[in-house]
Amino acid sequence: MSAGPLMLDLEGPGLSHEERDLLLRPEVGGVILFARNIISRAQISELCADIRELRAELLLAVDQEGGRVQRLREGYTRLPPMQQLGDLFRSDEEAGGQLLKDTGWLMAVEVIASGFDFSFAPVLDLDRGHCQVIADRAFGDQPELVSRAIGYFIEG
Numbered sequence: 001m002s003a004g005p006l007m008l009d010l011e012g013p014g015l016s017h018e019e020r021d022l023l024l025r026p027e028v029g030g031v032i033l034f035a036r037n038i039i040s041r042a043q044i045s046e047l048c049a050d051i052r053e054l055r056a057e058l059l060l061a062v063d064q065e066g067g068r069v070q071r072l073r074e075g076y077t078r079l080p081p082m083q084q085l086g087d088l089f090r091s092d093e094e095a096g097g098q099l100l101k102d103t104g105w106l107m108a109v110e111v112i113a114s115g116f117d118f119s120f121a122p123v124l125d126l127d128r129g130h131c132q133v134i135a136d137r138a139f140g141d142q143p144e145l146v147s148r149a150i151g152y153f154i155e156g
Contacts, residue, residue, distance in 0.1 A: 048115025086139030104156025
């Protein structure tokens with residue numbers, strides 16, 4: 001069965017019968033997991049394996065940006081807010097660029113090792129100082145700097 005365009009979330013840390021039925025529908029193409037779905041590293045690996053067993057072609061995602069948006073916590077590296085990395089990058093592009101690569105690599109390794117296909121990170125927003133939702137999740141407020149910083153993060 002091919003994957004459809006919908007990405008769903010789950011109610012809790014395991015698959016209910018209703019969720020199993022939903023994930024079998026051809027319209028579904030993936031699952032995003034949030035903090036309410038995650039208890040431990042072992043549990044999340046098992047949940048990802050259960051979903052893959054149900055439908056191997058489903059994409060599994062998590063929002064693992066670092067800072068206050070870090071769904072994978074217990075047993076995972078605590079990543080800094082991207083604004084901190086952006087601040088270092090602005091003051092020292094060489095050292096900041098290397099740290100961005102290393103952080104991107106580390107985040108990807110931990111996400112993939114847990115059974116996910118990708119993380120919704122990094123955010124491409126600019127911090128213009130008027131949106132608390134973005135704030136320290138953004139690398140900065142200058143488009144050119146942010147785009148270069150994101151390039152280093154993705155390269156990692």
